[in-house]
Amino acid sequence: MTSPCQENGGTTNHPMKGIKVKLTRTVLRSVLLNVFLGAVAFVVAQDTPPAENVQYKWAFVARGGEAGMRQVGVVTKDTSMATGDEFKLFVNCAKPAYVYVVHKSSRNEVTLLFPYDLGMFEKDFKLDKNYYIPKGREWFKLDKNTGTETFYILASSERLTDLEKNLQSFFNAPAEKKSDAAALVVNEIKDIKKRFRTFSTLAERPISIAGNVRGEKTKAIDPDRVDIATLATDVSANNFFTKTITIDHK
Numbered sequence: 001m002t003s004p005c006q007e008n009g010g011t012t013n014h015p016m017k018g019i020k021v022k023l024t025r026t027v028l029r030s031v032l033l034n035v036f037l038g039a040v041a042f043v044v045a046q047d048t049p050p051a052e053n054v055q056y057k058w059a060f061v062a063r064g065g066e067a068g069m070r071q072v073g074v075v076t077k078d079t080s081m082a083t084g085d086e087f088k089l090f091v092n093c094a095k096p097a098y099v100y101v102v103h104k105s106s107r108n109e110v111t112l113l114f115p116y117d118l119g120m121f122e123k124d125f126k127l128d129k130n131y132y133i134p135k136g137r138e139w140f141k142l143d144k145n146t147g148t149e150t151f152y153i154l155a156s157s158e159r160l161t162d163l164e165k166n167l168q169s170f171f172n173a174p175a176e177k178k179s180d181a182a183a184l185v186v187n188e189i190k191d192i193k194k195r196f197r198t199f200s201t202l203a204e205r206p207i208s209i210a211g212n213v214r215g216e217k218t219k220a221i222d223p224d225r226v227d228i229a230t231l232a233t234d235v236s237a238n239n240f241f242t243k244t245i246t247i248d249h250k
Contacts, residue, residue, distance in 0.1 A: 053157045054097045054241055057232040059090040060151070063139070063223040070223040074231050080248040081149075086141045089113065089133040090228045093125075100154045100163065101133060102189065106147025106249055110170055110182040113151075118164050130229050142249055149247040152189050156196070157239045163188050196240035 060075040064085030073079075075087070091099050091114060098121060101114040113133050115121060134140060142149070154160065166188045170181035221231075235241055 052236040053095060053239060054155050054237040055094040055235070056097060056099060056155060057090070057092040057094070057229075057234055058099075058153065059228045059232040060087065060153075060245060061089075061226070061228040061231055062087045063226075065223075072221050072223045072226050072231075074233075075245060075247075076233070078246040078248070080250055081142055082250050083142050083144050083146065086139040088139045088228055090232055091131045091133070092129065092229070092232070093127055096127065096157075098156050098159045100152070100160060102152040102154075102167075102185065104150040104152070104182070104186060106145050106149055108179060108182055110167070110185050112167055118168060121159065132228070142247075146249045149249050151245045151247070153241075153243045153245070154189070154192065155235070155237065155241040160192060163192060193242050196242070 061072060062075050062079075062081060062085055063070060063072045064082060065071050081087070089101060091101075093099065099114060100112070103111045103113050105111070112118070114131065115125065116135070154163075163185070166181075166185045170178065170185050173181040
């Protein structure tokens, strides 16, 4: 009896053979097309600049020197300052973001310089508003406790709730546990920086004054009347920005 799949001396003539070949070619074309489109999408994604969803101005300004010879300096990197020198910071957000400035003193004490308190983001944090640290015309002054002063500046498109929890724990800790609680805050900052290290800073540039880009030191400005907003740096970043500045307090 002749098999239904064989005729003419065993020559295969399966009625589905031609359909299988066509389906195989169609699937192959589909796979190749998807691979090609995926490659194109990858290239486009690589060429598309990341969104600048973190945009703000900030300044870290120091002043010091003998009477009659006081100077103002913009702090952009690790530097040295002496007991009695003063400093002030400034923040102004162009886009919604969460900005934190944490100070670790030479005695390993932690202070949240900005926001002014952890409820500020809900109560009073507006775009294009100048925030001075400390508020108003006051300046911080370095005391007699010499050593290393560290400032952590973080800006994120997402609220850093774990950092806030660690800060709150530090605030609530009894005196004998403050040191351990402070260490947890610093460790959390380091962990945050590791988690966000893939995000890039797109620009960090000084703002021009009267058409000229300011230098790091401005002797012409009256150190007792300077508005540090005029000495700010413009920052644009993708999701996250961080900067650590260390002061050698002598």
